[in-house]
Amino acid sequence: MSSSTDAMASPCSHDQFDEPDRGTVLNYIFQAASDDELSIFKELVTIILDNGRGRPKEAIEELRVEDVGQLEGFSALHIAASKGSLEVCRYLVEELLVDVDLVDKEGRTPLLFATYHNGGTAEYLLDHGANQDKADHDGSTLLHYAAELGNCEMVELLLAKGAYVEPVSACGTPLHVAAGKGHYGAMKILLDHNADYNKMVNGVTPLIVATDAKSMKCIKLLVKAGANLKEAAAYTTLHAEKVVSDYFLNCIMEDVDANRDVPFDQGPMLKREIVTSGLISRGSNSLKNKDYVVAAKLYSKAMVLDPDDAVLFSDRSLCWLQLGDGKKALxxxxxxxxxxxxxxxxxxxxxxxxxxxxxxxGASERFWDGLKLDPVDTDIEDALREAMKSLKTSRSRSMRAN
Structure with missing residues (x-):
């Protein structure tokens, strides 16, 4: 750098930075890493940052983004990896021997941010010792992030490099994450690598997550793979606010009929159980919302498919009671x-x-029967007391009338 033009062009000119400000140096270094300007980056690190001490590795590893925010704790390698700056990555990893698994404040490695792109930095880092299964402080691995983005190329790369297909975080497995985002392609790759389609995390399976996301393609993919339909239906029954929609039921019925390896004698039974559970779920939701007419209709439909469910008759009886129809309720x-x-x-x-x-x-007799079966049921005890009071009042009126 002998000419004045070179001196003006380079941020490493001593004329320009007699006493460089740390913040300014940091900005220039990170900008060079981002732009993959290797020559400028080298000069900044060895001449300005290290100041000729012969310890460029320690100097660059210690240099981190200090601003509070999503990038806090980022190293130069994080920046280079996230921007696909392959030359700067090579210099840091091969010449300076920087730790390839440096973590930021959230426990995230450079490789994690390389997964946001389809460039060569992720593959390079993996080939040079990056841990493909390293999780951040929340337990999310690189495969979780790639699945969340629906980045099929990165999902395939991580699995090809030996990434564990079933890591569990607060969000579930990568298959849960992909299902929740409706990423069909990423799900298919994970399933092709034997991801567990019935894995239960926090009470939900990938099929339940796909149902909540209303992703028909993902639902069909999981059903075809062999996901547990009855488990999903049971979940929707227990969580009445998560009502199974008509298109979901139709989707499941189509797959049971056409695409699933279900024994002939079990297929109709399985379909009936799913539809019944869906009707019950919707009926329970209507009952909860005091829409008794709709609830009674849904329970009636469910009874056609399952005429031996005593709970259905109990719940429909409650609907008739609320509608003031004593005969149907009885x-x-x-x-x-x-x-x-x-x-x-x-x-x-x-x-x-x-x-x-x-x-x-008659009411007193029935309540008494119930209390004998459950002596600590205070609701039945109160009902019996009210029935006997009404009976006494009724008899007194009858006697006065005579």
Whole structure:
């Protein structure tokens, strides 16, 4: 750098930086790393940053982004890797022998940020010892991030380099993450590498996550792979706010009929269980929202598919009670009691229906039956007390009338 033109062009000119400010040097170094300007980067590190002490490795490793934010703790290698600056990466890793797995404040390595691109930096870092399974402080690995982005090329690269297909973070496995984002391609690659499509993390499977995301393609892919349909249906039944939509049910039925290796005698049964669970889920949601007419209709449809479910008759009886139809409520309560004679709730439903029909003596008997089955049920005890009070009042009126 002998000419004045060179001196003006280079940030390493001693005329320009007699006493370089650390913040200015940091900005220039990171800018050079970002632009893959290797010659400028070298001069900045060896002449300005290290100041001729012969310890450029330690100097560059100690240099980190200090601003509070997402980049806090970034090293030059993080910057170079994230921007695809392959020449700067080579210099840092091969000449300065910088730790390839340096972590920032969040525990993220340069390789993680290289996964955001399809350039050669990720493959280079992997070939030079980067840990493909290293997780950040939240437990997310590089495969989680690649799956979240739907970066199929990076998912394939990480798996080809030996990345574990089933790491678990707070978000689940990479398959959970891809399913939640609706990334069909990334999911297919993970499944082709034997990702567990029934892996339960925080109470949910990839199929449940795909259902919540309303990704029909991902749902079909998981069903075809062999995902547990009954488990997903049970989840939606227990979580009434997560109602199974019609298109989801239709999607599942199509796959059971056409694309799934289900034994002939089990296919119709499986389809019936899924549809029934969906109807029950939607009925429960309607009941919760006090939409008793809709809830009764949904329970009625579910009864066609499963006529031996006593709970369905109990719940529909409750709908009729809320709608003021004592006769229908009693019919359903009687059928419920016949199916489960030792279930206190069945007795309770009978008593409630008889109360609505002003048969206080019959109501008292049914409540008493329920209390004998469950002596600590305070709801039945209170109902019995009210029925006996109403019976006494009714008899007193009858006697006065005579």
């Amino acid at each position: 019919l359903d309560a009687n059928r419920c009691r016949k199916m489960r004679p030792h279930w206190p709730k069945a007795c309770h439903r009978q008593g409630e229906a008889l109360m609505l029909l002003k048969d206080y003596e």
